[in-house]
Amino acid sequence: MQQALVEAAKALDADEVPIGAVIVAGGKVIARAHNLVERLNDVTAHAEMMAFTAAADNLGGKYLKDCTLYVTLEPCVMCAGAAFWTQIPRVVIGATDEKRGFINAGVKLHPTAEIVTGVLEEECSKMIIGYFKSKR
Amino acid sequence: MQQALVEAAKALDADEVPIGAVIVAGGKVIARAHNLVERLNDVTAHAEMMAFTAAADNLGGKYLKDCTLYVTLEPCVMCAGAAFWTQIPRVVIGATDEKRGFINAGVKLHPTAEIVTGVLEEECSKMIIGYFKSKR
Numbered sequence: 001m002q003q004a005l006v007e008a009a010k011a012l013d014a015d016e017v018p019i020g021a022v023i024v025a026g027g028k029v030i031a032r033a034h035n036l037v038e039r040l041n042d043v044t045a046h047a048e049m050m051a052f053t054a055a056a057d058n059l060g061g062k063y064l065k066d067c068t069l070y071v072t073l074e075p076c077v078m079c080a081g082a083a084f085w086t087q088i089p090r091v092v093i094g095a096t097d098e099k100r101g102f103i104n105a106g107v108k109l110h111p112t113a114e115i116v117t118g119v120l121e122e123e124c125s126k127m128i129i130g131y132f133k134s135k136r
Numbered sequence: 137m138q139q140a141l142v143e144a145a146k147a148l149d150a151d152e153v154p155i156g157a158v159i160v161a162g163g164k165v166i167a168r169a170h171n172l173v174e175r176l177n178d179v180t181a182h183a184e185m186m187a188f189t190a191a192a193d194n195l196g197g198k199y200l201k202d203c204t205l206y207v208t209l210e211p212c213v214m215c216a217g218a219a220f221w222t223q224i225p226r227v228v229i230g231a232t233d234e235k236r237g238f239i240n241a242g243v244k245l246h247p248t249a250e251i252v253t254g255v256l257e258e259e260c261s262k263m264i265i266g267y268f269k270s271k272r
Binding site: 037041042043044049052053056057060061062063076077078079080081082084085086105106107108 | 173177178179180185188189192193196197198199212213214215216217218220221222241242243244
C-alpha cells in the first residue's frame with residue numbers, strides 16, 4: 001500500500017484526484033498506476049483500470065489470477081466490475097468510499113475474491129480529503 | 137442500433153464476442169467501437185469502454201452530456217459504472233443480459249439517465265447466441 005500511496009502522490013502532483021493502485025504477483029510489483037482522468041480527458045481512466053490493463057500486458061494473459069490489487073481508495077462500481085472480469089483473487093483497500101464505492105453499491109467481485117479494507121487507511125484518506133479541501 | 141450491429145459484426149469477424157457500440161451526439165455518430173478483449177488481451181476492452189473513450193476524445197470534453205449510447209448487449213457492471221461517470225443521458229440497448237447485465241445487478245446509471253431496451257433485440261441476440269453456439 002505504501003507503493004500505491006507513492007502513485008497517489010504522483011496523481012496529486014499532477015492535480016488529479018490522488019488515487020494510486022499497484023498490482024503484485026509472486027511478490028513483485030507488476031503494475032503501478034494513478035488516476036489520469038484529467039490528463040487523458042477520460043472519466044474511465046481510474047488508477048485501477050490503468051493498473052489492470054498494465055498488469056495483463058505485463059503478464060501476457062488476460063486474467064490476473066494470482067495477483068493482488070492494492071488501491072488507496074475503495075474501487076467504484078466500474079473498477080469493481082473490471083476487477084470481476086480480471087478474476088483477481090485479492091483486493092486490498094486503503095480508505096473506504098461510502099458514497100461511490102462498490103461495497104455499498106452492492107456490487108460483487110469474483111465469488112472467490114478476498115477483500116481487505118483499512119490498510120494504511122488514515123494516510124490514504126488524508127491525501128484524498130486534503131485534495132478536496134484544497135479545491136474548495 | 138443498425139450501426140452498432142455493424143460494429144458487432146466486425147467483432148465477430150475478428151473472433152471476438154460480437155458486441156458493438158455507437159455513440160451519437162447531435163444526430164451524428166461520434167464514436168464506434170466493438171469488443172476487443174481478445175485482440176488487446178484486456179478483459180476491460182468492452183465495446184462501450186472503447187466507445188466512451190473515443191467519444192470523449194472526439195468531443196474534447198470528459199462528459200458525454202448530450203449523447204446517446206447504442207449497444208447491442210446490455211452493459212455489464214463495469215460498463216454501466218463507466219456510463220455513470222460519463223453522465224451520458226441515454227442508453228439504448230439491443231439484447232438484455234440477465235446474468236451479467238447491470239440491471240439485474242442493481243447498478244444505477246446517472247439518476248437522470250434514460251434506458252431503452254429491446255431495440256433490434258432479435259438481431260442483437262441472434263449474433264451473440266450464434267457466436268457461443270459456434271464455440272461449443
